[in-house]
Amino acid sequence: MYTNHDLDELASFYKKQLTEDTVPFWFPRSYDKEFGGYLLMRDADGSLIDTDKAVWIQGRACWLLATLYNTVEPKKEWLEGAKLGYEFLRDKCFNSEGKMYFHVDQAGNPIRMRRYFFSETFAVIAFAAYAKASGDQDAAGLARELFGKCLAYASGEKKIAPKFEETRQTKGIGIPMIMMNTAQQLRETIGDPRCDDAILEWIKEIEQNFVKDDIRCVMEQVAFDGSIVDHIDGRTLNPGHAIEGAWFILHEAVYRNYDSNLIDLGCRMLDYMWERGWDKEHGGILYFRDVYNKPVQEYWQDMKFWWPQNETIIACLLAYLVTGKEQYAKMHSEIHKYAYSTFHDKQRGEWFGYLHRDGSIAQTAKGNLYKGPFHLPRQEWYCWSILQTHLKNLESVATCADKATV
Amino acid sequence: MYTNHDLDELASFYKKQLTEDTVPFWFPRSYDKEFGGYLLMRDADGSLIDTDKAVWIQGRACWLLATLYNTVEPKKEWLEGAKLGYEFLRDKCFNSEGKMYFHVDQAGNPIRMRRYFFSETFAVIAFAAYAKASGDQDAAGLARELFGKCLAYASGEKKIAPKFEETRQTKGIGIPMIMMNTAQQLRETIGDPRCDDAILEWIKEIEQNFVKDDIRCVMEQVAFDGSIVDHIDGRTLNPGHAIEGAWFILHEAVYRNYDSNLIDLGCRMLDYMWERGWDKEHGGILYFRDVYNKPVQEYWQDMKFWWPQNETIIACLLAYLVTGKEQYAKMHSEIHKYAYSTFHDKQRGEWFGYLHRDGSIAQTAKGNLYKGPFHLPRQEWYCWSILQTHLKNLESVATCADKATV
Numbered sequence: 001m002y003t004n005h006d007l008d009e010l011a012s013f014y015k016k017q018l019t020e021d022t023v024p025f026w027f028p029r030s031y032d033k034e035f036g037g038y039l040l041m042r043d044a045d046g047s048l049i050d051t052d053k054a055v056w057i058q059g060r061a062c063w064l065l066a067t068l069y070n071t072v073e074p075k076k077e078w079l080e081g082a083k084l085g086y087e088f089l090r091d092k093c094f095n096s097e098g099k100m101y102f103h104v105d106q107a108g109n110p111i112r113m114r115r116y117f118f119s120e121t122f123a124v125i126a127f128a129a130y131a132k133a134s135g136d137q138d139a140a141g142l143a144r145e146l147f148g149k150c151l152a153y154a155s156g157e158k159k160i161a162p163k164f165e166e167t168r169q170t171k172g173i174g175i176p177m178i179m180m181n182t183a184q185q186l187r188e189t190i191g192d193p194r195c196d197d198a199i200l201e202w203i204k205e206i207e208q209n210f211v212k213d214d215i216r217c218v219m220e221q222v223a224f225d226g227s228i229v230d231h232i233d234g235r236t237l238n239p240g241h242a243i244e245g246a247w248f249i250l251h252e253a254v255y256r257n258y259d260s261n262l263i264d265l266g267c268r269m270l271d272y273m274w275e276r277g278w279d280k281e282h283g284g285i286l287y288f289r290d291v292y293n294k295p296v297q298e299y300w301q302d303m304k305f306w307w308p309q310n311e312t313i314i315a316c317l318l319a320y321l322v323t324g325k326e327q328y329a330k331m332h333s334e335i336h337k338y339a340y341s342t343f344h345d346k347q348r349g350e351w352f353g354y355l356h357r358d359g360s361i362a363q364t365a366k367g368n369l370y371k372g373p374f375h376l377p378r379q380e381w382y383c384w385s386i387l388q389t390h391l392k393n394l395e396s397v398a399t400c401a402d403k404a405t406v
Numbered sequence: 407m408y409t410n411h412d413l414d415e416l417a418s419f420y421k422k423q424l425t426e427d428t429v430p431f432w433f434p435r436s437y438d439k440e441f442g443g444y445l446l447m448r449d450a451d452g453s454l455i456d457t458d459k460a461v462w463i464q465g466r467a468c469w470l471l472a473t474l475y476n477t478v479e480p481k482k483e484w485l486e487g488a489k490l491g492y493e494f495l496r497d498k499c500f501n502s503e504g505k506m507y508f509h510v511d512q513a514g515n516p517i518r519m520r521r522y523f524f525s526e527t528f529a530v531i532a533f534a535a536y537a538k539a540s541g542d543q544d545a546a547g548l549a550r551e552l553f554g555k556c557l558a559y560a561s562g563e564k565k566i567a568p569k570f571e572e573t574r575q576t577k578g579i580g581i582p583m584i585m586m587n588t589a590q591q592l593r594e595t596i597g598d599p600r601c602d603d604a605i606l607e608w609i610k611e612i613e614q615n616f617v618k619d620d621i622r623c624v625m626e627q628v629a630f631d632g633s634i635v636d637h638i639d640g641r642t643l644n645p646g647h648a649i650e651g652a653w654f655i656l657h658e659a660v661y662r663n664y665d666s667n668l669i670d671l672g673c674r675m676l677d678y679m680w681e682r683g684w685d686k687e688h689g690g691i692l693y694f695r696d697v698y699n700k701p702v703q704e705y706w707q708d709m710k711f712w713w714p715q716n717e718t719i720i721a722c723l724l725a726y727l728v729t730g731k732e733q734y735a736k737m738h739s740e741i742h743k744y745a746y747s748t749f750h751d752k753q754r755g756e757w758f759g760y761l762h763r764d765g766s767i768a769q770t771a772k773g774n775l776y777k778g779p780f781h782l783p784r785q786e787w788y789c790w791s792i793l794q795t796h797l798k799n800l801e802s803v804a805t806c807a808d809k810a811t812v
Contacts, residue, residue, distance in 0.1 A: 049638060052637055105574065109573040110573055112570050167516055167517055168515075295455060295769045295770050295774065299711075300706050301768075362705075362707075362708055362763075364701050
């Protein structure tokens with residue numbers, strides 16, 4: 001179990017890492033004052049390996065800066081930084097039909113469009129957080145409008161070119177998950193009446209179609225009726241991703257006054273996928289697993305990536321704070337120690353992204369088309385936030401108790 | 407240097423591995439007598455992990471069986487096996503517009519279409535080899551018709567949906583390489599007057615645009631004018647792939663009476679990419695490298711896959727046989743020993759496909775959507791064939807010398 005002193009130390013650790021190690025690795029040097037947006041593709045020492053801009057990461061970085069401004073400290077530098085990302089996304093990252101690119105060059109010329117709408121979901125949270133930070137009503141309007149488009153994509157009202165033929169169509173847990181988190185962020189920054197009900201629908205979809213209690217598993221893909229697609233791709237599990245979904249649901253449980261059904265669901269998802277994903281030999285969460293322990297198609301399946309560790313650190317800590325169960329403190333302590341001792345670059349700040357299964361470094365990039373200032377700083381920020389709230393609640397309970405005694 | 411005795415032993419080794427270890431792992435058990443084609447997605451022990459059929463691999467397996475029949479031994483089982491693949495490809499793997507799928511289910515229902523035309527190139531070599539084996543003129547006609555479509559795709563006359571926007575278009579070495587090998591196979595089975603000139607054009611394209619003598623490198627992608635695209639994807643090298651291209655060119659050199667310019671080009675490509683790809687610490691060819699030694703985007707960049715080793719074994723042996731240079735015997739011996747001691751499953755036959763950089767097994771599948779009976783058996787077959795020819799030539803030279811003496 002963690003004592004309150006332990007929790008207090010953890011809160012300080014995460015805050016210090018966030019503000020003195022992680023964020024300074026990226027900013028201010030990544031602000032692109034010439035073209036707008038951020039220059040985020042960087043090697044371990046911070047040197048730039050590419051001037052291109054991955055649109056997901058531009059949105060996530062803008063969200064981070066605005067969120068730091070909104071919740072940690074109203075630093076002018078962070079607000080100005082968020083504005084660079086907001087304007088670049090708004091002015092350079094949409095095609096003429098209003099669909100967002102995946103990848104643009106430094107000046108914002110388009111390099112690659114992909115069929116998915118994840119550039120859009122990250123732009124929603126960026127615009128909403130920036131609108132809250134700046135008071136800019138246009139940004140708030142754009143966030144709501146873009147969220148409407150995401151709702152239409154997610155419901156199928158707006159079509160995405162299918163990757164597979166009709167013979168065997170599947171659906172992924174990614175869409176209800178990302179939509180849930182997008183809606184949560186929108187609700188908690190500028191508010192939107194569409195969020196509360198929609199979030200419950202996505203949670204229902206996850207619980208009914210992806211969570212398999214009989215085999216203690218959360219599927220990444222299922223058939224439209226929720227059944228397991230027993231082929232190499234359909235069997236592939238992504239434990240870190242499912243665990244990210246678990247904490248989104250626990251977050252919702254807290255918002256809904258510690259809803260016990262949601263707490264139970266989030267904890268089951270965490271339990272199942274910790275069992276599936278935790279590497280008993282070397283520690284850490286493995287990237288992919290097969291539901292029936294067969295070989296996985298994706299080649300990096302047994303590598304350790306940074307982000308599944310970040311999501312699991314959050315999920316274990318949040319599960320501990322909402323349930324008080326010792327097992328979650330133990331899990332949190334294990335993954336926290338594993339991750340900060342293997343991924344963290346103590347000399348130069350931030351984390352390496354890509355380790356071999358045994359924890360040795362596979363490659364040194366800290367930023368590329370898929371990694372940037374998001375999962376790690378979000379973990380440090382979120383863990384610090386929930387610990388702060390928890391300790392304050394304890395304090396106010398203690399104060400009341402004192403008064404009652406008096 | 408290899409003595410003739412060494413070369414004789416190598417020829418026997420490859421023939422024995424091919425016919426007593428590799429091919430028996432796959433056949434006859436993979437023949438799908440119910441639906442046609444082959445069931446090739448298998449774990450280390452041969453158990454089936456998926457009944458789906460990857461169209462590339464169906465074509466490659468059909469090519470292998472027909473080639474074994476044509477060149478090793480006219481076994482009825484191999485011809486019947488090739489027919490299963492030929493008919494399945496012909497009847498089940500084309501959509502209504504004549505484009506081939508990438509992935510179908512056991513019965514041949516379509517699962518996934520991809521924009522590339524590599525399913526087509528592998529079907530060309532399968533149909534041509536089967537036509538030679540069976541004497542089936544329809545198969546020969548289909549091979550030539552499909553090769554015509556590939557020519558139209560390769561020249562841009564038939565359009566493929568572009569993956570990238572117009573801002574930064576690139577071209578890959580894959581298309582001239584695969585087209586060269588497809589044409590070589592077509593020419594050497596059923597013949598086609600289009601092949602000889604076209605092959606020289608593709609070689610010119612490779613030499614002028616992809617081979618960079620100033621930095622001793624073969625690029626995988628370049629801009630349309632042949633310049634290096636200095637971004638994370640454009641910088642990515644694929645040494646095993648470039649080395650495969652090297653031996654296609656050396657093969658052409660032999661066909662063209664040991665053309666010295668082609669020998670020089672093939673050897674330069676091999677030299678450059680051995681320098682770039684050979685892992686001095688653990689042995690073997692690494693998957694991806696960055697031209698300027700920066701971090702690579704693809705996650706499995708430092709893994710050891712089976713096929714780059716197969717292609718390098720061929721290239722080194724062929725370079726040795728055509729040049730007689732000791733360095734190539736040494737390189738061949740190194741990679742041969744490395745590969746057969748780390749990848750080969752001595753208990754159950756065939757090779758593992760996916761090792762970590764240090765040579766430990768990352769996952770056990772011997773067949774999946776990308777691996778099947780192709781690179782390994784082709785290497786064993788091709789090395790045996792060129793050694794046989796080499797030894798026979800020596801013998802006939804010796805016989806002539808004897809006669810001259812007499």
